[in-house]
Amino acid sequence: MNDLKNIFSANLNKLMANHNESVTDLAKSIGTAYSTVSDWKNCKKMPRSGGLQKIADHYHINISDLLEEVVDKEDSSNLDWTDLGMAYGGHIPDDLKDMYRAIAEEYVKKHPEALQRDKDNK
Incomplete structure (x- = not known):
């Protein structure tokens, strides 16, 4: 115990x-x-x-x-969805990826200024 x-x-x-x-x-x-x-x-x-x-x-x-004991990851660049407590066992199904991509593309079409803000912040 x-x-x-x-x-x-x-x-x-x-x-x-x-x-x-x-x-x-x-x-x-x-x-x-x-x-x-x-x-x-x-x-x-x-x-x-x-x-x-x-x-x-x-x-x-x-x-x-x-x-359950969790092994700490020293390099945070190796983080994946499971580290964030996300569903799907840490893997996003392809059809869900396609849906996310479509949503992002639609957003950028409606809000092109968002891309410019990202470039300005770099």
Whole structure:
């Protein structure tokens, strides 16, 4: 259980940091006491299944994402959709890529100034 508690605590700390959330923010959001979230964050306690579900729902992830060890990637240039918690197992289906491309092309047709702004900002 200690290993699982360490993994959970590390994942919770990463999630909170990535979302710029304090213990107070998370506690209020999920309706849990500050001291309880603090204990989870500091690897003193593990939440029960209901607490795990509240945290998972809050971050829009699966409970398993809270309990599985994640290998840190040192080079952020290797990030992919899975690092962002995106759906489709980290892979965008071709038909969805085509839809995104069509939306982007339509936007650029209607707002050509957006391309100029991008060039000016470089």
